Amino acid sequence: MDFQLTDEQKLLRESVRTFTKQRSPVSRFRKLRDRAAAQGGSWDRAVWREMGELGWLSLPFPESIGGFGGSFVDVAIVLEAFGAALVPEPYLASVVLAGTALLRAGDAAQQQQFLAPMIEGRTALALAHGERTLRFAADAAHADTTATRDGERWRVRGRKQFVLAGAEADTLVVSARHGETTALFVLPRDHAGVTITPVRTIDGLGAATVELDATVADALHLPGDAADALERAHDAAAAMAVAEGLGVCQAVLDMTVAHLRTREQFGVAIGTFQALQHRAVEMFVEVELVRSIAVLAAVRAADDDAALRRHAVSAAKVQAAQSGRFVTQQAIQLHGGIGITDEHDVGLYFKRMHALGLVAGDEEHHVQRFAEQPQFTANLG
């Protein structure tokens, strides 16, 4: 067993941290959020382009399409640092969620056509999957969105909601039901029959409702059912949401401890009070548990052994959702009144953590999924 980062990974962590410190502190997120509320667009294409130039958008993709050929441990390093600074660019939604779906379901030409420009930071992708009645299942077996053949092409009808990065993405990957099977399609955003309506989200990053009205589409050329590709995309996103959530939690813990050391009441720093100390320790313990299980999720995120992957990813997602909620809620409590104001950063982290808890499956979904794996009932004798 080895929990050490390689020298290359340490270097990556340093460069991402330096970037967030110098170029993307929380104040940048706040500025973009406020602008988005007025005129839309919660992130910056120039920064996205720069991330492409730095090679960060290439990490989980194969070298054949201009990728770095790295692992989700590498991606986790980037997202943990992004979480700590609330970097608004759609890394999780675009590189991990939509990117994995395209990588797993697309043929070489489609990967080249749609992933290569994103890797360079010239475009962003979004996965349009969730529906009113399709919450967290990573297949489209019960989707209302349907795909029917029309000669050589397909027609897709349906309505997708809370499509992350959907308001700005250049290319959409859309799931639909075809008979009993799940199919994935790829569409440019300005395609005829596609209506994209931006919606606001609790964390300020925004999303979109995507309506498809008999839209003519190209299927991703995966042989057979696309359910596996969709599940792998969700598992990768769930595991990486844990990494981003870890960054959120650690930042919030640090802010809270600093507050306890400096804020004075009754003539002393409030961090001298045992009730508050113990609450802070509980936060610390939860952060360490997330940090520990985040490693498991990152290492298993792309494992071909489905049961091993599901068991690890679901466990981590549950722990992170639960701990993340606890840590950010307690952070507000320990900050007192100032923690309730929009002016203070702690609330921004609190809401981001809440959103991450919902990405690629909420706590209850993953509890049940964990219990459905064969490991849960193995060796009961």
Place this chain on the structure above:
Amino acid sequence: MDLSFSEADLAFRDEVRAWIAANMPADLRAIAEVDGHFEHADTMRWHRLLAAQGWVAPHWPRKFGGPGLTATQRFMLTEELELAGAPLLSPFGLVMVGPAIMQFGTPEQQQRFLPKILAGEEVWCQGYSEPGAGSDLASLRTTAVDDGDAFVVNGQKTWTTYAQYADWIFALVRTDPSVKKQAGISFLLIDMKSPGVEARPMLTIGHTPAFCDTFFDNVRVPKANLLGPLHGGWTVAKALLGHERTLIAAVGMSQRTIRRVKRIAAATRVGGRTLLDDPAWRGRIARLEIKLQALQMANYRALAGAALGHAPGPESSILKLRGSEIAQQAFELAMDVMGPDALSWFNQPGVVPELEQWVGPSYCYNRATTIYGGSNEIQKNIIAKMILGLPGT
């Protein structure tokens, strides 16, 4: 990042499993099957079997008779023994005073005491807490007065686990009442057969005679039995707490308890389906198992750090805290899954299924896990100060 174990470590684990399968006596296995209570004699019989195999003190260095295992192998050995439900060996000699004697003892003390601990010929207990000194241990009042070639000890220790079976007790005693309270304490090794020592067992809420009140009435202790410097006992006691933190989470034991919860749930049919098929129960069990999995990963982090020779990192401080809580929650869940059967208390076979027989007493006794070894509140005080750097009062 690599979560796999080396070939050598995996081979060692197979060796441990095979050895346990071949060497754990049938009667002990039967008690383990129900996670029942092992009598002292059973525990010592197991101690001698492990000693003969060379595994009784996995963390002892070779020069004192240890097997020279790596940190990972030590962990695996412990985990496999826990998973098998083997008797938990008394930690007082092997884990606590033994290493303290290695670190602070004279060569004579090392030769006198260590081989007998290893062989299971002498059993130890711990004399720390007193009626007036629990979490505030340094306020202890048992005295040791210099009287020529010996100290004369007077006072009372309490919660002395299994003192009734012990040959020796290591005790913190006050040798200088005139200085700051931590500074006047010494660490004494006391023969339980000395005139004036009396251990009175008391029943725990789990109905086991697990601990005693131990009284000292003008007990003469030879000066040769002082461990470490005179008045330096607090340092010895603190060093002793730092040993083998990677084993403290007892992940293997909680895994075993959760397995028991599932077995009970699978065997309990209510309203046409088993409780293990009921999403609400599955969810509760899964949530606890996930917590334990996170703790196991924290334990692995601590272990990997120890294997590299690093000082314990922040992750190791949470092991006792969460490990003890999860141990309790696992038994609590077992009680919940049992429903009305959880009323049963030491009944004849047949009143409740064999699987459930020992859950009640274990649930009760395990309330101790968050108290012993420094209560969880004390652990939190330490983390707040040492790791979070919060100010003291």
